[in-house]
Amino acid sequence: xxxxxxxxxxxxxxxxxxxxxxxxxxxxxxxxxxxxxxxxxxxxxxxxxxxxxxxxxxxxxxxxxxxxxxxxxxxxxxxxxxxxxxxxxxxxxxxxxxxxxxxxxxxxxxxxxxxxxxxxxxxxxxxxxxxxxxxxxxxxxxxxxxxxxxxxxxxxxxxxxxxxxxxxxxxxxxxxxxxxxxxxxxxxxxxxxxxxxxxxxxxxxxxxxxxxxxxxxxxxxxxxxxxxxxxxxxxxxxxxxxxxxxxxxxxxxxxxxxxxxxxxxxxxxxxxxxxxxxxxxxxxxxxxxxxxxxxxxxxxxxxxxxxxxxxxxxxxxxxxxxxxxxxxxxxxxxxxxxxxxxxxxxxxxxxxxxxxxxxxxxxxxxxxxxxxxxxxxxxxxxxxxxxxxxxxx
Amino acid sequence: xxxxxxxxxxxxxxxxxxxxxxxxxxxxxxxxxxxxxxxxxxxxxxxxxxxxxxxxxxxxxxxxxxxxxxxxxxxxxxxx
Numbered sequence: 001x002x003x004x005x006x007x008x009x010x011x012x013x014x015x016x017x018x019x020x021x022x023x024x025x026x027x028x029x030x031x032x033x034x035x036x037x038x039x040x041x042x043x044x045x046x047x048x049x050x051x052x053x054x055x056x057x058x059x060x061x062x063x064x065x066x067x068x069x070x071x072x073x074x075x076x077x078x079x080x081x082x083x084x085x086x087x088x089x090x091x092x093x094x095x096x097x098x099x100x101x102x103x104x105x106x107x108x109x110x111x112x113x114x115x116x117x118x119x120x121x122x123x124x125x126x127x128x129x130x131x132x133x134x135x136x137x138x139x140x141x142x143x144x145x146x147x148x149x150x151x152x153x154x155x156x157x158x159x160x161x162x163x164x165x166x167x168x169x170x171x172x173x174x175x176x177x178x179x180x181x182x183x184x185x186x187x188x189x190x191x192x193x194x195x196x197x198x199x200x201x202x203x204x205x206x207x208x209x210x211x212x213x214x215x216x217x218x219x220x221x222x223x224x225x226x227x228x229x230x231x232x233x234x235x236x237x238x239x240x241x242x243x244x245x246x247x248x249x250x251x252x253x254x255x256x257x258x259x260x261x262x263x264x265x266x267x268x269x270x271x272x273x274x275x276x277x278x279x280x281x282x283x284x285x286x287x288x289x290x291x292x293x294x295x296x297x298x299x300x301x302x303x304x305x306x307x308x309x310x311x312x313x314x315x316x317x318x319x320x321x322x323x324x325x326x327x328x329x330x331x332x333x334x335x336x337x338x339x340x341x342x343x344x345x346x347x348x349x350x351x352x353x354x355x356x357x358x359x360x361x362x363x364x365x366x367x368x369x370x371x372x373x374x375x376x377x378x379x380x381x382x383x384x385x386x387x388x389x390x391x392x393x
Numbered sequence: 394x395x396x397x398x399x400x401x402x403x404x405x406x407x408x409x410x411x412x413x414x415x416x417x418x419x420x421x422x423x424x425x426x427x428x429x430x431x432x433x434x435x436x437x438x439x440x441x442x443x444x445x446x447x448x449x450x451x452x453x454x455x456x457x458x459x460x461x462x463x464x465x466x467x468x469x470x471x472x473x
Contacts, residue, residue: 278405279438304460308460315432318434318438319435
C-alpha cells in the first residue's frame with residue numbers, strides 16, 4: 001500500500017494546532033516526516049497516530065482542581081534539601097564571585113532588592129566582540145576607579161592642615177591616569193586646591209580645622225575618577241567566538257545606554273533592575289532563567305513548569321512580589337490563610353480592627369474550619385434551583 | 394527608566410500587543426472572567442509605555458515557552 005505524501009502529513013498535523021501546543025505539533029511533524037520518507041505511513045496509520053497524540057496530550061493535561069501550587073512547592077522544596085546550604089561564593093566565571101545553591105534560590109524567591117553578589121553579563125556589538133583589544137578597552141572604561149584605587153599612601157599633615165596623597169605609578173599607568181587628571185578631578189568635585197608634586201598631591205581643605213580635614217580625606221578617597229557607578233570588577237572572557245564582559249556589581253540601565261553594548265542580549269542577575277528597565281514580563285523570564293540555572297548548577301532536575309508557576313505567581317500583580325509574608329502569602333484575601341502563615345496575631349488583630357470578612361473560599365481557611373476543601377473533587381459544588389426561581393419543576 | 398533603545402528587542406522581553414476592544418471581550422468571554430482577574434501590568438511598566446497602552450487595555454503577550462513552544466498570556470493594564 002502506498003504511503004501518504006509529506007504534504008498530507010503537514011496538513012493533517014497542522015489541524016492539531018488549535019488544541020495541542022506548538023512544540024508538540026512541531027515535534028510530531030518532524031518525526032513523522034523523518035519516518036515517512038519511504039512512504040511508510042498509510043493514511044489510516046496517520047490518523048491513528050494523530051488521534052493517539054491528541055489523546056496522550058489530553059491525558060497529560062492538569063485536571064481542574066489539581067493542587068498545582070502544592071506540587072510545585074514540594075517539587076522545588078525536596079531538591080532544595082540537597083543544595084549547598086552555605087552562603088557559598090565560588091569562582092564560576094573566571095575569578096568572579098557568584099552566589100550559588102540554596103542561598104541564591106532563596107534570594108530569587110524572596111525577590112531581594114540587591115543580590116549578595118551582583119553580576120552583569122555584557123555582550124558587545126560585533127565590532128567590539130571580535131577584538132580582544134577593544135573588549136579590554138571597554139572593560140577598562142566601565143570599571144569604577146576611585147582615588148583610593150590609585151593611592152599608595154595617605155597622610156594627614158596636622159601642623160599645616162594638609163592632606164597628602166602618594167599615587168601609585170604603575171596602577172595609574174594601567175588605568176591611563178596622570179597626577180594632573182586626578183588633581184583636576186578632585187578640584188572639580190570637591191572645590192579644593194590640589195598641588196601636584198610629581199606623584200604626590202597636597203590637598204588643602206577650605207577651612208583650617210582638623211575635623212574638616214578628616215572629612216575631606218574620606219571624601220577624596222571615595223571620589224570616582226572614571227567608570228560606571230556600581231561596576232566594581234570587570235573580567236573579559238572568550239565565549240564561543242566572541243569576547244564577553246562580566247562585571248561584579250551591576251548598573252543595568254547605565255550599561256545598556258553605552259554604544260558598545262549589544263543591548264538585546266546583555267543581562268544582569270539583579271532581577272529588580274531588569275524589572276525597572278525591561279518590565280514585569282522580562283522579570284518573569286529572568287526569575288525562571290536564574291532559578292533554573294541555580295538548580296541546574298547543583299545537578300538538580302526540577303521540571304521547569306513548577307518554576308514557571310512560581311514566577312507567574314510572583315509577577316501577577318504587575319510588580320515583582322516575593323513568595324512570603326510581604327508578597328504572595330501576605331496578599332491572600334483570607335485572614336485565616338494569612339494568619340496561619342506568619343505573624344498570626346498581627347493579622348487577626350488587624351482583621352478585627354477593620355472588620356474583615358473571611359468568605360472561606362480557599363484551602364487553608366476550610367482546613368481550619370474543619371470543612372471539605374475546595375480542591376480536586378471538593379472543588380465541585382452542587383446547588384439546586386428551587387421552584388419559582390426559574391428551575392425545573 | 395529609558396535606556397534609549399527599543400526594549401522589545403531584548404531577549405528577555407516577549408512580544409506585547411494591545412488587544413482591540415472586540416478581541417479583548419472575546420478573551421474575557423472565553424475564560425468567563427472580569428478584567429481584574431487577569432494578571433496585571435502597571436501603566437508605568439517600560440513595555441506598556443513603549444507600546445503606548447493605556448489603563449483599561451488588555452495586552453496579549455506571546456511568550457517563548459520551553460514547554461509549549463509558544464504560549465499566549467494576557468495582562469490587564471492598571472493605573473500605577
